[in-house]
Structure formats: C-alpha cells, structure tokens
Amino acid sequence: MGEQRARGPRIVPAGQVSEERKRLLAEVGDDLWGIELLRFAIQQAVAELGGLGGMVHLRGPSQGGGLRLVASSGLPPACAQAWERIDGNGPLAPARAFRDAGSVRVSMANVVAGMPQQPTSGRPDGSSAAPWSWPVGTAMVAVPLLCPGGPVGALSVVTVASHEPSPGQLAFFDALGRWVGERLSKSSATPPDSRLAGRREQPTGSHLPQELQTVGTWDWDIRTGDVIWNDAMLALFGVDPDTFDGRIETWMGIIHPDDLPWVLAEMDEAICAGRMYSSEYRVCRPDGTSAWVRTRGRLVVDDNGEPARMIGTLWDVTKTHDDLEALTEPGPGAAERAAAERASRIKQLTRALAEAATVRDVVEACADHVLPSFGAAGLILAFLEGGHLRPVGFTGYSKEFVERIARIPASGGPPIAESLRDRTPMFVNSVEEYIERYPTTAELPAAGGKKAWAFLPLIASGHPVGSCVVSFSEPRRFTGEERNLLTALSGLVAQAMERARLYDKEHTRARELQRGLLPRGLPCLPAVTAAARYLPAGKDMEVGGDWYDVIPLSADRVAIVIGDVMGHGVAEAVTMARLRTAVRTLADLELSPDELLSHLNDLVSDLGDDFYATCLYLVYDATNRSCALARAGHPPPAVVRPDGTVLFPEADPNSPLGAATPPFDIVDMELPEGSLLVLYTDGLVESPTFDIDQGMAQLAKALNGTITGFPPCRHAPDAAGPQSAECLECLCDRLTTTLLPGEETTDDAALLIVRTHALPGDDMACWPLPDHPRAAGEAREHVRAQLHDWDLDGLSMTTELLASELVGNVVRHARGPIHLRLLRSNVLTCEVSDGSLTTPRIRRAADTDEGGRGLQLVAALSHRWGTRFTANGKCIWTEQPLKPEPATLLPEQSPLELYELLSD
Template identity: 40%
Template sequence: MTSPEGIVPTEAHVPFDMADAATAVVDAVGTVVGWTAATERLLGYPAAEVLNKPASMLLASPEDAAKVRNITDQCRDQGSWGGLVTLGHRSGHRVEAGVRVSGISGISEFCGRGCWLISAIDLSKIPSWALSGSLLEAFLVRSPIGMAVLSPDLRYVWMNDMLERYGGVPREQRLGRRMAESLPGLDTGALEAQMRQVLETGNPVVDYEYRGWTMADPYREHAYSTSFFRLDNTDGHPVGVCYMGMDVTDRWRARERLALLNEASAKIGSTLDVLRTAQELADFAVPRLADFVTVDLLESVLHGEEPVAPSQHTLPAFRRAGQASIHEGTPESIAALGDPVSISPSSPFASCFFSGEALLDPAMDVSVTAWTGDTPDPARARKVREFGMRSLMVTPIRARGTILGVASFVRSREPDPFEADDLLLAEELVARAALCVDNARRYTREHTTALALQRSLMPHNLPGSPVLEVASRYLPTVRDGVGGDWFDVIPLSGARVALAVGDVVGHGINAAASMGRLRTAVHTLADMDLPPEELLAHLDDLVIRLGEERVGEEDIAAALIGATFLYAIYDPVTRRCTMARAGHPAPALVAPDGEVTFPSLPAGPPLGLGSLPFESAELELREGSLIALYTDGLIETCDQDIDIGLARLSNALAQPGLPLEDLCSTVVDTLLTSPPSDDVALLLARTHSLSPGHVASWDLPTDPAVVASARSLAVRQLAEWGLDELTTTSELIVSELVTNAIRHGTGPIRLRLIRHDVLICEVADASNTSPRLRHARTTDEGGRGLFLVAQLTRRWGTRYTEGGKLIWAEQDLPAPA
C-alpha cells in the first residue's frame, strides 16, 4: 500500500472518475465473494480462480498484508477508504491501481455478513479527462496562483482563494462587478484593455507586469505578473476570459535593486576626487533610497593618508564629505560640507564605526535614546523632531578591509520604515562607493606626492642675469595634475647661459621622477661645459643605460625612453646661440621688431633610441631678441593641428613691447582656451649682449717673459673698470694661468677678461690637455698654481673649444660703496 500511515483517506486520495472501474466484493473476513469481467481484464484472473479465496492473494507483495489490516480498521471506523495500491497480475507483473473501498449494506442474503465493495482503475490507462470534478475544484480554488474568470463584459464570474486574498475584498463583493469597483490602487483600465485584446484576437498575453496596491495591503506598492487567455465553448465562440496572476514584488524589487546598482556604477566614482565621490553617493541615494543622506569620512582619508585604525575607546576626527536631502539646502544637517562632525560615543554612528557592521533602526527609537541619554546630542535630537525623521540606516564605508567613514540614510517623508532589504541595498551601494573613495584617496596621495616631487625638482627661482631676462609658466594637465614637462636656466662659464626644455613620456609620479633624473643629469653635463650636440649624445647614452637597468619596470623605462629635449647655449659676448634638439619642437625666435620665425634645427631622434647622431645649429641674435622654448602641450590638442598651434603661437609672440611676464600670460591665455589635456611648459628669454667695454682680450706669445706683460695688461684693465680691490688676486690668477698655458700647452695663447656680474679671467691655448688640481708635497718646487687659483676664486674650470681648451676663473665683484 502506498497511502501514508496516519492520514485519513479522503476523496482527494482517489482523484479519478471510478464509473468504469473494475469492481469486486470482499466479505468481512477478507474473502472474495464477487468478481466482474472488468476486474478479470485488469488482473487476468477468471472468477473461478479467485472466488471464495483470500483477497490478499491479489497483492503484489506479501509485505503489504500488514498494511491491509490498518486499512480495514479505518474502513470499519469511517465506512470507506481510498488510495493507491500495487496489485499483482496473474501473469506476474505489477499493476499500479487507484482503489476505493466502500461499505455495502442490505445484501446479507448474498454474503451472509457485512461486505465491502472494492473499485480499482489502472493508473497507467487513465485519460486526462478522468480527473474528478472535486479534484479540479480543489486544484483551482486552492492554487497558490490567483485565478479568475470574467464574462465577455469583463465582470467577475469566478475567482479562487488566492486572488481573493490578493485583492483584500471578499469574493461576494467582487462577483458580478468590474475590476475598478474593488481595485482602486491598480490601473484597471490597462488590465481591461489587455483582456479586450485577448477576447478579440484569441491570442494569450503572458507575463504582463504592472504595479499598484490593493486593499490587502493598502497604499503599499506591489508588483504583479498576470497572464490572460480566452475561454471558448465547444463551438469555438468566446464565453469569457481567464487570468492568472501572482505577486512578484520580491522579484521586482530584486530587479529594481540590480538596476539601481548598475546605475550607481555609472554615476558614482566619475572622478578621482574624494569629496566629489562622497557627494555623488549622497546625491544618488536621495530620493531613490532615502530622504536625507550624509557621508562622513575620516579626516586622514580626505588628505590621501592611510585611514586611522578604529579604537574601541576614541573616535577619530570625521569631516562631512557629502550630503543630500529632499529639502533644498539640506536643512536637516548639523554640519556643512568640509566641516568637522561631532559624534556621540553612544550613537549608532559610533557603534557602526567601532563594530564595522551596518545598523538598522526602523523606528529610530534606539537613535533618539542615544541622542537624549547620558551623552546627549541635542542638535541631532532637535533636527529629528523638527523634520520628523522616522527611520535610520547606518553603514560603514569599508574598502579593502579598512573603514574609511560612515554613511547615514534617513527617511522622513516616506512613510514606510527601512527594512532588511533596504539595508542590503544600502550596504551594496556604499561598498561600491567605498572602492571609488579609496581609489580617489590613493590617487590623492600619489598625486600629492608626485606634485611635491615635481615642485622640488623644478627650478623655484630662475637665475637672473644682466644678459638674459627670463619668464616661465608651467601648467599641469587637468586629468593627472602632474607630469614630466620641465625647463631650466643654467649659468655657464664665460657669462654664457644654457636654456633647457624637456618632455618626459606619461604623467604621474613615474614621469615626475624620470623628469628629475633627466634634469639632474643635464645639470651635471652642463657643468662640464659640453656643447649642445655632445650633451645630447651623453644624455641619450644615459637614458639607454637607465632603460636597460629598469627591465621589468615598464612604466619607469617608458617614461625615460622617448623623452624629448632641447638645449641651447647663449653667449652674450658674441651674441651667438647654439642649439640642438632630440625630437623636441623647434624654438620660436622673435626679432626686436616683432617678426617671429621658427629656425630649422636638425630634429634628432628622441632620447633613448640611439639611432642617429645629434647635430647643432648656431644662430646670431640681435640685441633684444626673444627665444621661446615650449613643450608640445602648448601647440597640440586633440582637435587642432600642430601648424594651427604654431600660427597661433606666432601671433601671440609678435608683441615686442610687452614685458616678459605679461607676454607669458598672453601666450598661455591665447593658446589654452580650455584646461590643458597635456602638460604645458613655456620659457621665454630676452637676450642682451655684453658691450665691448665689458670685455678685454689679448693674444700672447708662448714666451715665459710675457707673463709679466700679461699681469700689467690685466692690472691696467682692472683700473679702468674701477676694480682695484681685485688687483692683487687677479695678478696671481693671470700669472698662474698664463704660465700653465706656456709650460703645458701650445700657442697661440689668448687672455680675456670679462666684467659681468662676476669678474671672469680666461686663458685659451691650442692644447687639448686638461690641467689637473693636485696637492704638492713640501719638497716640490711647483704644482701649487691651480691650488692657489682654486682658493682665491669663486669657482674655476676648463672647457674645450674648437681650437683647443680654455681655463677660466671667476671672482666676486666688490660690494658697491
């Protein structure tokens, strides 16, 4: 027997039409006393083989005999039984049968005592129409899906229990009426339009979704999914429309949450700014989730620093980073954006921060108690009463295992309190925003570090000189705020000045660090008084070597390799400017009359490629000429060709009467009409020459006797310049340098004095042998000349020229009286 024990059989256990069933009669002791032809067809036994024999022989398994006794007891108590039984066919196979046992009265003459009528039907041969009407009714009425039948004029004629519960209106008040009379919170017009379409076309409508409320849960929005199909009679004519619906509010809310989170991903974290990201979170949550939202971050987070680890005793400093409200101006807030936020140690805010867990206070009773208890917060308590705040959620802003702050969500106008699903949504929103906040914090830290590094590496004050006026501008890109563009002005020997401008690939801290390395290398090479093309060759070798050392550090290597650079040396004595470039834009030259030209310099490859040699070009500049060095960010934009940029630069520079600082501002304002997408560096230099009265030179023979004459020439020239205070030291310097040239060099020898912001003494000869400073022993008769020169001068050095070498020494001019 397959009917479970302990369950009283009902008609539902035999859900079949038994009109054509096989029947048999069994007496009170279980003997078969009646057998029909239908039963013979079902089990294969003829009447002669079963009559007057125990009915247990018909069971498929002897073990079922014990269960038969339980069924017999139930039949005596209740008068009938129904269920499923496994019977044995005469041929040996099993027959799964639906069985009904009913008591028979009034036929004692047939069997002499009480008998039972047993009806059975083969389950494997039941047609679908054999389901009993009672089962169909139970299926429809008790279905977990709401069902109703409406007449062609769309009036209710039948509905099941679930639909009655969905509507919240008794069945008897809805039958015979239209939908609008009992469902005021639904768009019944749209629903009836769907049903009319089904009645007209016969095409069913499946999974039609809509939202609204019913009297079962007044004014709380639910979502429903409904399908409609037409009911036709046997002639195919429509007699009504049936609809089946179910409450899919949970599915709708899950879908809404997913859509909300997808939208949040696009709207939160649009920039790498901590405050902007916090405000985007607040703006997004109001009014979608709450009526008032605050985002409070640790003060250290706003500065880009690592967050302070939470302590169970002390709250760190918080600042209001974002807030939004359904009321204009967020009058509910007790702090303005950027202001410090005071936190009560017993408040939900503090509990959330210390525990790291989100808190839900549906009725705000816990919060109000905390703000009015032993450690009161009267300002917050007053705002709660004033704006009718009624529900609160507090969520930690956590990213990568670290708490960055706390977000608070409040409802005041929305009547429904926050629920657990709302808290899950808030946590997911805050979790996504937290990653954006932490990314912005990390960017702020790196950007601040890179900016500090760049500022420390860039020249703070360009060295002034009577022979060169300079002005400069540096504008970092808006996107990254720091990059690898740079410029420099380097004083050289002989009153000469070097101008440098470069552009390192990329942006950020790697670009700034690479720029610093190149700038330091340029200073070192410039101090060796190398001509521009040689300096670029040495710098190219250095970049190649650094790139090889940085194997596996692609960011750093990429910033160095491909950098562009331009180096120029201006000599105020000859008014000549020698330039060389490595893939950098050519400079602009502005004549005193305002004519702008771009000299044709050999381009040279960018640094680090090592493919071609570098060449220099020498130009003679008129007094008052202007040299403009710049990076490509000034003349190139994504929507502007470089030729257009050069033309605009030419027009902006063609204003010779403007002071350099004003001209710098004019150029930047003219060419950069919007925030730059790349770094911009601009260096302007106006050249001046040294008048002949500031320079004196003499050609000397290679005769040791000429040393005395050289001293006399120098003393006489110093007297003309009014520099008698420097006579003694200058005599010694001239004597030592000329003597070295005669003794260790080759002719011709040339002595030159230059009165600049320092007094410069130069002695040139045709030898390429560089002098070497050494410490003479006490017994040595010579070898102390350069040591004395080094002690008496401001600085000294050697540089090579086309005809040999030149030794120079500088002395500070005496202070004016």
C-alpha cells in the same frame, strides 16, 4: 508600541546582509534594464563578496557556446579586454558556471592576462598578452544567469579572500544570477524606460502609419559568423558598402549598448528553440544618429537538423515610436512616480559610483543622487585614519562644524564613530532621541542644524574604511525599506571610496614625484630672464616625462634645455629625472650642444628599447649675443625678435634620443638684445584635433605683437628684471590659455620663455699677451688698470694673482696665442685662453715638490673656476664676487701671503 519603545539601533547580523540585498533587488529591479541591469548586478555581487570587480558574459550569437563580455566594473581595462570573448567549452570560471549551470570558484594565481588555464594561448581573442600577476589568494567566483530555458550567460567576481565564500554569500550570489537571468528572459517585453508598452506586437490594420519606405534583407551564416546585407540594410544602418566587413560582430556593434544584452539573449533563445526570431531595438549609426528598427528572421537547419543559417528582414520604425510617444497615457500616481524616481536615482548612483575615480567624484555622486532620493539635507563622508575620522567631503554643513567633529576621536561617544566601531548602521529619528542616547555630545544637533540622521559604516573587503552620515532637516521615522536601502547603498559607497582613496594616493604620489623632479624656481641671471609653466594631462592620465631647466654657465653664458620622455607613467618620470640630472652634470663640463646630446643618446639607449625622449639644448652667450642649439626629435623654438617678428629656426631635428645616430646638427644664430626664446613640448602645440604644424602656426599667431609690452632691456638685474619677469609670467598664462583652452589636456605640456640680455661693451675688456714670461707682468698691469676704472680696486690684488698664475701656467705648460679677458657682471670673471687642448687639473703636491700648487692657489682665491674648450683651444676662467668675502680656507693670511705659501 514596540516601534516606539525601540530606542536602540537596529542591528543587522552579518548572516542577514544577503537578505537585505535581496530586498534591494525587489526595490529596484523592475526599473533596471539592459546594461544598467548588468552593472547593478555586478555592483551588488562585488559588495556582497568583498571583491575587486566583476564581469558579465552572455552567450554570443553564434554556434559553439562562445561567451561575449557585455559589462564590467572595477577591473583594470587591460584585464577586462583580455576577457572580451572566451570559449564556452573551456575551463575558465564563467564558462564552467555557464556550462555546469552552477557556481564555481577558480584560483587566479599565476594568471596570464586573465587566462589561468591557457598560458600558451594568449588572450581569448587570439592576440598575445603581457604577463598579468595576480596576488596570492585571488580567485574568481562565477554563477550562471539562469532563465526558464537554461543559462544565458555568467556573472563573475574577482575576490582577494583566500577562503571560500560563506553559504549566505553564495546563496545571494546564486539568487542574483537567477534574478538577472529572469530579467533577461523578458527581452520580448518593452524596456521599462521607453514608456511604450505593447509596441512590439501591433495588431494588423493599426491606425498608426508604418511608413515602411525601405526594407532590408539579411542572411547570416551562424557557423562562420558571416552576414550578407542588401543595399537597404546598409542604408538603414548608415554603413559604407566599401568598409563593411560582412561580420556579425559589426552588426552587434551597431546595436545600442543598453539594448544589446536582451537582443543577444533573444537571438540565442530563438536559435535554441528553433522558432521565428522577432525583435525591436535601437541602433547607433556611425554618423552619430540613432533609430528604432524592427527585424524578423527565420531559422534554416542543415541535413542533421542543426541550426545553419538565419535569413530575415529589417526596417525602420522610428516614426512609429514617435507616434506612440505622443499617444502614451499619463504617468502613474504620485507614490508610484516617487518610487520610480528613487529607483532611477539609485540606478544613476550605481553608474556614477562605478565611474568615480577620485574621492571627490564619490562625494559628488552621493550628493547628487543619495540626498534627492531620500529628501535629505546633509551629507558627510569621512575616512578612518589612525584614531580619528577625517572628513573628506560634506554638503549641507558649515566648515566649522565639520572641523569640530573631526577633532573628536573615533573611540569617543558620537554615533558616527559608534556605528563604525560596531559595524552596524544606526538611525536616529529626532533631536530628542539623539540627546537621550548620546548625552555627552548633546550640543552637536543644534550646531549642525539637523533633526534626523542615518549613520552608516563603510566596510570594504572586510575592514572598516570610514563612515557616511545622511541627515535631514526635520524629524523622520525611517521605514524598513529606507533602512534596507541605505544599508545596501553603504556597501556600494564603501567599495567606491576604497578604490578612490587608493587612486588618489597613487595619483598624488606620482604628481608629487613629477613636481619634485622639475625646477622649484628658475635662476635670476644677468644674461636671461625666464618663466615657465608645466600643465599635467587630465586626471585620468598618468604622469608624463616633460621637463625643462635653465643652467648658468661661465662668462655670462647660460644653457637652456627642454625635453619630453615619450609615454606616461612613473617609469617615464624617473627617466626624466635621470636625463635632467645628466644634463646638469654634462653642462658643468662646458660641452657643446651636439656633444652633450650624444652623451644623452648613449644614456637613453642603455635604458632599453622601450625608452625614447626628445630634447632641445641651446647655449646663449651674452658677450656676443650668439646662440647655438641642437635638437633630438624636439620641435624648434620660436624666436621673437624685438621688432615683433616670429620665426622658427630651420634645421634637421635629428631622431629622438635612444634612436638617433650622432653627430647632431647645430644651428648658430645671433639674437638681438631683448629677443624671446619660446621653448615648448608637443603637448602644447599638438592634440587629436590639430597636428603640430597647425599648433606651431597658432603659437606664432599668439606671439605676434607680444614683445611690445616688455620694458627696455637693462643688464643690471635690479633695473628692469622684476618687471620683465612679471611680463613673462603673464605671457605664459596667455599662451597656455590660448593654445589649451580646455580644462583638461590630453598630454603633458611644458612651456619655457626666456628673454635674452646682452652684456654691455663697457663691462668687457680683452687683451692679447705675448707667449713670453713677461706676459704675467703685462697681465697684472692690465688687471690693475681695468679694475681701477671699474672702481673695483678691492679685488685688484686677488685678481692680479689669479691672472698671473693662469698666464704663467700657459707660458710654462701650453702654447699661444694667449688672451686675457675680464667681464664685469653679477660676478667678476677673469679668463685666460690659449691654443692648447690640454685640460689642467689639481694634483696633490708633496712637501718636497717644487711645483704643482698653482691651481690650488687658484681654487683658494676664486669663488668658482673651471675650463672650457673653444674653437681654437681652451679657456681657463675664475669667478669672484664683486663684494669681497672673508677667506674661509686660511682666514689669517692675505692674498700675498697665500701666494708666498703656495707658489712654487
């Protein structure tokens, strides 16, 4: 009757959370074993203490009290690696808990790679470690793993709370340590998931054949860790005698990870008790096969009665296990099977949540394991952001329904918000109960199509993270065990969600940074048509430094560049941005490829010894179809000629930027019109499965015959440009699919494909001019006649003034030979070249100065102008739009009036 009258939520006080977790141990404990047992214990400890992560150390198979890391969760790999092996007699938290057989708490402030009390010793294994700075208030709490014979290891949790754990938390933590220790002390029993009860001690004369074809012998020096194996042992373990190092650590590394914890505990117990050692476990051979082995050992003591050596035998019992599998009795009843299946799913959920990196991973783990465990039909996971709960994942609901509840403020009346506000799980057994308790949102059950709900608040590190809703398609009376289990699981989900949200946020920021630093679009130029692809590495990889760019230069020339900053991370992405900006700046100076790379090398060298980058820079000239390129440690481009042949220019690639010694080698080549230049980074042609030479061969094979599908080249951008660009986009997709068929790549990859076009001869005109004052007049005559032929008479007056001014400056301030060239492309280019290396510059002329206004006139009349050096001197160029634009500097004056105002 009392249960029927209780319409309100079942409130679990904060002090009783540990009791709920203790009942969870009773629910799932019998099904967990080995590594899964330890991972489950870490998850429970981290959830109870609100920690960042945890570790389990067990006493190693050697004398001296050393502890060995066998499981960790939630901690960075670099931190966990630093704690692989620690001194059992040292001051670290796990060692103190193990030695004192009691819980301890040690501050982690100013820790060096996890070694707070040993700043000069480096890592526990003797290697050096980089400084590791923990936040203020971070501490490590550790308890011993107690079994009837004493401690066998320690369970540790890293917390961010500046205060001591509460008595209730410490009580659960201690109980958890004893619970794990008792489970490990049963190592002589059969692991529960093997279903081979009683296989360890078979009576003599068993009817099952043992088939002991080979027996290995071993001799282990406990003090030094050296082991001696006979040939049979080496054969059983599949170890090459030439590579065997004779260390006990190698033996432990062959044992199956799930069996290693209880094997270590059993071995340690045999040494401490001085008894015969006997064990049966699985081994993983180097060739990928596995086997069951049985081993027996006898302890040998020294003159003082201390353990010195252990000698024994080992043989393969895989066939025995296969026979016992066939004779195993049918499984338990339906109820027991359901309980075992639920425990198995919870174990799988614990593992999946520990491995989840993104919010999507957490949602998938809950959908795959929580729903089947309870027979649920729907799931919603939501983050608390501002005043609303934002759904981040759902299953069993329509998108419209989820969007509808997302618009309800968290301060409103729905139970999903109320449970989070009160930090109390809420269970609703039926639609009638929901309507009675929440009449303001009585329409939601019918809209969602569910008839029972568990509303679980997600609390991580003491603050609310979000909410979880587990719903059912039929009315349901939640049992006490189900309520306890769902409440405990919400803590695991909350920790995983918080870690995943932080990961997603940082990962998204890094990706946005990298994407923002790459070109948003490639320019449409008369000289080239380009398409590009950037493929980031897999989700577990950091951002990289691959980049590319297409930079228009003067006179229908274009710079094409691609590079790769070595390494992964935000620092590498920032370095990439610096290099790309520097290349654009240096390209505007019209530097040659080798000179530009020399400047880049100085820039990278100034960044420090930890930064290196590869780069390929080339300049294509559409007026003569020439291409000049230089490389700094970068793979060569693939050149696809119009006839379909593929070649890679042969040249010394020089060293990467930051390690190179200028000068850089230049490769000059002439490209037929319509050729393809394929530039790429090493991530496209190199992987752990094939080297770069094989990758370049695959690229050449994939490019064979590709150019036959391209339209004929047309210089006018609107003639075949769109169709050619579409073909390049399709080729990019095909190459990336062919060379990187997997869903995830191991390294960033950039691909840039450029199709070259030539400037028609009819659009170019060039004249030599005398080194004489009359050269300006001849230049005006040539310009006037040529522009009339090109039907550009509207530009005649302005261009005559520009050419006259530039030629006059050469006659007055430089030396010959003098040449005038006009180019008609998307703009009209006027060039005057001479034999001097003096660079002109604009200077401010005073009112009384008679000269110094020539370049001011050039800048006012032209759209763009500049200077570049040539093999025989320099060239001054100007650009004007083919359709004249209104003057913006002095709108009231004509070009002739400007000339009269500014001319000297």
